[in-house]
Amino acid sequence: GENVEQHPSTLSVQEGDSAVIKCTYSDSASNYFPWYKQELGKRPQLIIDIRSNVGEKKDQRIAVTLNKTAKHFSLHITETQPEDSAVYFCAAPASGSARQLTFGSGTQLTVLP
């Protein structure tokens, strides 16, 4: 089945710096890659996603890049703020299914004031 690996597991950055979280996937047929943010004690929420027909997508301070050849995609957060502190999950469609997602293990991002 699809295997999604996420790195790093924890990341601390100074406020205003950039943060990058990387994920790799195993199924070359995967074509949809969302990122979810989960604040402490709250539900995961979709923050950005990318489909395989584009290499990069931006939404204000957040961007996602996709390298289909290498089978990896990354989340980039610029000008980080304390409210960006959360756990971030990447995901990809489970192999053999366009239905459920397989999630990475999560990255705990801490933005230090």
Add this chain to the structure above:
Amino acid sequence: GAGVSQSPSNKVTEKGKDVELRCDPISGHTALYWYRQSLGQGLEFLIYFQGNSAPDKSGLPSDRFSAERTGGSVSTLTIQRTQQEDSAVYLCASSLVGGLQGDSRGYTFGSGTRLTVV
């Protein structure tokens, strides 16, 4: 409804008891998913419902776990003879269509049910 609603928000149960967790998806969302999140861990897929199709139960960890979805809307996840390792947050999500091709919004998650088995 405006969002995915789950109940109860917290459930403490004794080992060996049965529990039922409820999920009310967003109105009109045909796909419904259950995931489990253990403390500090990722999201483990349990089961997926799409319309009137047979559910994908491939993620259920044992035969003590079952789920149903009535009328294509509300879903109930049942855990029989609960064990301590069942303690986790159980998250429900729904999406507009089954499959992720047509809905750029992906999943909308509920707030989860925190299950504690003592």
